[in-house]
Amino acid sequence: MNLSPMLFRVLVRSLMLLVCGSAFGWSEPHQSITKAALKALPESDRAALGAEWELLGEDFCLIPDHVFTDRKNAKYAMMDSRPGETYLTVLHLPSTPPEYQEVLSYFIEKAAGALREGRVGEAARFTGTICHLIEDYGSPSHTVPGDNMFTLQQQFLPPPAHMKHKLLHGLIESGTVDVSIEGYQARVLGTSVGEAAWRLTHRIHEAIVNARGTTFPIIQALYQGDSEAVTRSQKVAAKVDAEVVADAIHTIIALGMNRFSSGAFEVPKRIGIASFFPLEAPSLYYPQKMFFGAPYWGHPSHGYVLENGEREVPLKLFISENERVMERVFREGLGTGGRSTLTYQLPVGVFRKFEVFVGLHSELGANGAGEFLILLDGKKTASVQLKGGEPAVRLECDLEGAAQLQLVTSGQGANLKSNYTIWAEPTLSK
Numbered sequence: 001m002n003l004s005p006m007l008f009r010v011l012v013r014s015l016m017l018l019v020c021g022s023a024f025g026w027s028e029p030h031q032s033i034t035k036a037a038l039k040a041l042p043e044s045d046r047a048a049l050g051a052e053w054e055l056l057g058e059d060f061c062l063i064p065d066h067v068f069t070d071r072k073n074a075k076y077a078m079m080d081s082r083p084g085e086t087y088l089t090v091l092h093l094p095s096t097p098p099e100y101q102e103v104l105s106y107f108i109e110k111a112a113g114a115l116r117e118g119r120v121g122e123a124a125r126f127t128g129t130i131c132h133l134i135e136d137y138g139s140p141s142h143t144v145p146g147d148n149m150f151t152l153q154q155q156f157l158p159p160p161a162h163m164k165h166k167l168l169h170g171l172i173e174s175g176t177v178d179v180s181i182e183g184y185q186a187r188v189l190g191t192s193v194g195e196a197a198w199r200l201t202h203r204i205h206e207a208i209v210n211a212r213g214t215t216f217p218i219i220q221a222l223y224q225g226d227s228e229a230v231t232r233s234q235k236v237a238a239k240v241d242a243e244v245v246a247d248a249i250h251t252i253i254a255l256g257m258n259r260f261s262s263g264a265f266e267v268p269k270r271i272g273i274a275s276f277f278p279l280e281a282p283s284l285y286y287p288q289k290m291f292f293g294a295p296y297w298g299h300p301s302h303g304y305v306l307e308n309g310e311r312e313v314p315l316k317l318f319i320s321e322n323e324r325v326m327e328r329v330f331r332e333g334l335g336t337g338g339r340s341t342l343t344y345q346l347p348v349g350v351f352r353k354f355e356v357f358v359g360l361h362s363e364l365g366a367n368g369a370g371e372f373l374i375l376l377d378g379k380k381t382a383s384v385q386l387k388g389g390e391p392a393v394r395l396e397c398d399l400e401g402a403a404q405l406q407l408v409t410s411g412q413g414a415n416l417k418s419n420y421t422i423w424a425e426p427t428l429s430k
């Protein structure tokens with residue numbers, strides 16, 4: 001049969017829905033998570049959404065799942081750039097970070113824009129769609145790219161006989177999850193839509209990685225029929241989801257009401273990016289092609305270097321200050337070894353400057369050497385070659401509207417085992 005790709009997608013989707021009811025992400029927990037987030041937000045946020053506030057947790061956070069039955073709200077989960085696509089898979093399952101960042105930008109703009117113009121009901125509905133996306137991405141049933149139905153994971157974790165033919169997806173995500181984030185202080189993630197979407201993307205990454213730690217324990221608990229253990233792990237995922245949802249709602253309201261002046265809404269002017277996943281790790285882990293062979297067999301690390309690939313050692317550089325050279329420990333930074341390229345998408349026009357300290361590790365890199373190169377939109381912007389024992393160099397560049405930042409390292413020391421290259425405190429500033 002010759003199916004058009006579009007028809008094929010529609011068919012696959014319908015089949016998925018038939019197979020396991022709510023095939024995509026949390027079902028009932030959507031409401032618990034959204035309600036937990038709403039509960040943690042300040043009274044001023046509640047006032048901004050008025051009567052729609054309760055409906056956000058009760059109803060609107062489910063809009064993307066109900067597009068075929070709740071026809072009048074379906075448009076709040078659709079995009080102008082994708083006319084006719086009623087069910088947007090990207091609202092449930094992560095694709096590539098640039099794509100879902102674009103989707104977040106679109107819906108944040110829609111929600112904040114509606115709020116700005118006093119269309120509170122529409123603002124709340126678009127916000128519901130964003131809540132849904134965050135919750136689904138951070139759901140334990142969506143954590144393994146490409147194995148949404150767990151057929152691969154069942155090979156790694158063979159089920160007991162009584163579960164042999166059970167589909168796990170629905171079991172992993174459903175149940176009653178009583179979640180609370182009482183005391184959580186929601187953050188405003190940006191003073192513009194672009195900045196907010198960019199930082200929200202990275203917050204969502206934290207939730208996805210957190211949820212990954214719960215998936216196997218949930219499967220094992222299901223096999224053992226231990227429903228309490230299932231719920232306990234689901235809660236671990238749901239809690240971080242609720243925190244990110246709280247940040248998102250809080251940010252949309254700040255953008256829509258233009259509330260950035262008071263201290264509580266302050267957005268930092270400088271942001272470290274060492275903990276962000278580069279585009280080379282699209283599914284938030286380093287694929288094998290990102291590994292380097294020297295000074296050890298490994299991949300870029302955040303916050304430490306690995307001595308011989310085994311022992312965590314703090315990031316340390318020689319720093320020259322007032323004509324004196326001293327050793328400084330950096331908590332934030334990247335150990336990039338002998339060869340690596342790290343690419344970061346930037347929110348265009350939000351930050352003015354990028355700065356970073358580069359050098360060889362003051363102890364482990366004594367006999368190494370390396371080149372450090374910064375590219376903006378593919379153009380060489382700053383570079384330096386350094387040897388072990390030399391003080392670190394502070395590289396700085398004006399971003400001038402660049403959309404992409406790349407940090408490229410190549411180790412060049414005669415002693416490859418000593419090429420412990422470090423990018424310390426990579427920071428964007430306004």
Ligand SMILES: [Zn+2]
Binds near residue numbers: 026065
């Ligand atoms: Zn969903």
